[in-house]
Amino acid sequence: MLFAVTMDVAIPPAMDPGEKATLIDRERSYSRELQASGEWLHIWRRVGRYSNLSIFDVSGNERLHQILWNLPLFPYMTIEITPLATHPSDIRVA
Numbered sequence: 763m764l765f766a767v768t769m770d771v772a773i774p775p776a777m778d779p780g781e782k783a784t785l786i787d788r789e790r791s792y793s794r795e796l797q798a799s800g801e802w803l804h805i806w807r808r809v810g811r812y813s814n815l816s817i818f819d820v821s822g823n824e825r826l827h828q829i830l831w832n833l834p835l836f837p838y839m840t841i842e843i844t845p846l847a848t849h850p851s852d853i854r855v856a
């Protein structure tokens with residue numbers, strides 16, 4: 763199942779810089795593992811925002827929830843999820 767997910771990040775300004783750097787490194791590693799596995803298909807920066815738009819291809823809602831819940835930055839994110847279906851006008855769909 764495909765999902766478009768936006769993740770707005772709001773790290774507290776008072777967070778220790780070392781802790782922040784470690785958190786961001788962990789986030790990058792976690793994301794790259796899931797990209798390599800094929801579940802995290804795309805990650806795009808939303809221009810002008812500390813936010814990304816990602817596309818996931820996962821088995822279902824529970825798996826997406828598990829992935830998002832385990833994001834190192836999850837406590838500092840506002841997440842919106844849009845389940846996707848094929849569009850009848852898509853020329854790639856026979």
Ligand SMILES: O=C(O)CC1=CCC(=O)O1
Nearest residue numbers: 771789790793812813814
């Ligand atoms: O958009 C961000 O910077 C947050 C994030 C999610 C996965 C990742 O690598 O960074």
